[in-house]
Amino acid sequence: MPSTTLLPGMTVIAPTTLAAAVAALADDPGITVLAGGTDLMVGVNDGRHRPASVLSLRRVDGLRGWQREGDELVLGGATTYTDLLAPDLAALAPGLAMAARTVGSPQIRNTGTIGGNLATASPAGDTLPVLVALGAEVVLVSHRGERRMPVEQFLTGPKRSALDPDELVAEVRLPAADGPQEYLKIGVRNAMVIAVASCALVVRRTERTVRCVLGAVGPVPVRAPEAEAWVAGRIDWDAGRLNDGSVAAEFGSQLAAAARPIDDHRATAAYRRTAAGVLARRALERAFPAPVVP
Ligand SMILES: Cc1cc2nc3c(=O)[nH]c(=O)nc-3n(C[C@H](O)[C@H](O)[C@H](O)COP(=O)(O)OP(=O)(O)OC[C@H]3O[C@@H](n4cnc5c(N)ncnc54)[C@H](O)[C@@H]3O)c2cc1C
Numbered sequence: 001m002p003s004t005t006l007l008p009g010m011t012v013i014a015p016t017t018l019a020a021a022v023a024a025l026a027d028d029p030g031i032t033v034l035a036g037g038t039d040l041m042v043g044v045n046d047g048r049h050r051p052a053s054v055l056s057l058r059r060v061d062g063l064r065g066w067q068r069e070g071d072e073l074v075l076g077g078a079t080t081y082t083d084l085l086a087p088d089l090a091a092l093a094p095g096l097a098m099a100a101r102t103v104g105s106p107q108i109r110n111t112g113t114i115g116g117n118l119a120t121a122s123p124a125g126d127t128l129p130v131l132v133a134l135g136a137e138v139v140l141v142s143h144r145g146e147r148r149m150p151v152e153q154f155l156t157g158p159k160r161s162a163l164d165p166d167e168l169v170a171e172v173r174l175p176a177a178d179g180p181q182e183y184l185k186i187g188v189r190n191a192m193v194i195a196v197a198s199c200a201l202v203v204r205r206t207e208r209t210v211r212c213v214l215g216a217v218g219p220v221p222v223r224a225p226e227a228e229a230w231v232a233g234r235i236d237w238d239a240g241r242l243n244d245g246s247v248a249a250e251f252g253s254q255l256a257a258a259a260r261p262i263d264d265h266r267a268t269a270a271y272r273r274t275a276a277g278v279l280a281r282r283a284l285e286r287a288f289p290a291p292v293v294p
Contacts, residue, residue, distance in 0.1 A: 014056040026143035036111035077115030077169040095181030099126040115169035121161040129200035129215035139171035155220045179203035180287035196267040199279035217259035224258035252281030
């Protein structure tokens with residue numbers, strides 16, 4: 001396998017197959033996985049992190065891109081935010097495209113990957129609330145085989161996940177859209193910021209369900225299953241609208257109550273809770289717009 005040097009004393013290997021990547025991880029479980037580098041290289045560049053060996057995923061065949069399998073979309077772990085914005089994929093996964101559009105700058109979106117967002121497991125990671133709202137699953141691959149689990153179970157805490165040191169995020173599997181999807185985010189400014197609060201909402205018309213997940217207001221994405229069930233019973237599903245004008249406000253209050261925010265240098269817990277409620281209300285109103293009165 002070709003190897004190069006990134007920094008003095010740092011070896012980089014760049015396999016071209018998933019099998020070779022997994023074998024390299026098995027040989028050296030201390031090796032550091034590098035995808036787009038937009039999280040990893042921040043630590044390397046400021047001297048906090050100096051891996052002796054790096055496994056680059058950039059050349060692994062088939063790890064980037066997507067395909068449709070029936071009603072399921074299969075995204076490779078190295079699929080970038082820019083890939084998620086392509087119109088054909090965005091039409092099938094609009095919530096993910098909305099989240100991707102809010103990430104960083106064009107340069108970050110061109111190189112940052114969905115697998116990196118998952119493995120970093122930041123409470124503010126923009127794809128994470130959407131993936132939980134979609135009921136998406138991750139496929140983790142190692143020399144021991146493959147395991148599959150819901151993203152909700154994969155994320156175990158702030159910057160913690162169920163990923164073992166010898167595993168790769170090989171795929172993310174999610175259902176194709178079957179109704180409106182929304183992703184709304186508040187940051188300290190409009191662009192190039194991580195979320196102070198975010199909200200993903202996924203409607204499945206066939207199942208008549210609403211899933212709403214908050215980001216950046218808890219150690220992991222926050223769901224409120226009781227609020228989801230409550231609102232599903234207050235929608236006129238045939239007309240595609242809310243039963244009355246008070247539903248969205250009450251839904252926002254229920255989501256705000258479910259948030260578990262902390263104070264930090266970006267925002268107070270109180271602001272985050274209020275923001276989460278406002279985002280949930282707006283997301284629901286966008287998914288089920290009130291009829292225009294002539
Ligand atoms: C300027 C800037 C702006 C940013 N803005 C945002 C933003 O708005 N929203 C947001 O959510 N994030 C943001 N980020 C963070 C970052 O871009 C994302 O988290 C991105 O998805 C990370 O992906 P990557 O491919 O660059 O990961 P890398 O940096 O390559 O890796 C990150 C971590 O994941 C591991 N890893 C990567 N891929 C895999 C895999 N397939 N399997 C197993 N482990 C893997 C690596 O070992 C490392 O620990 C920003 C970063 C920067 C520098």
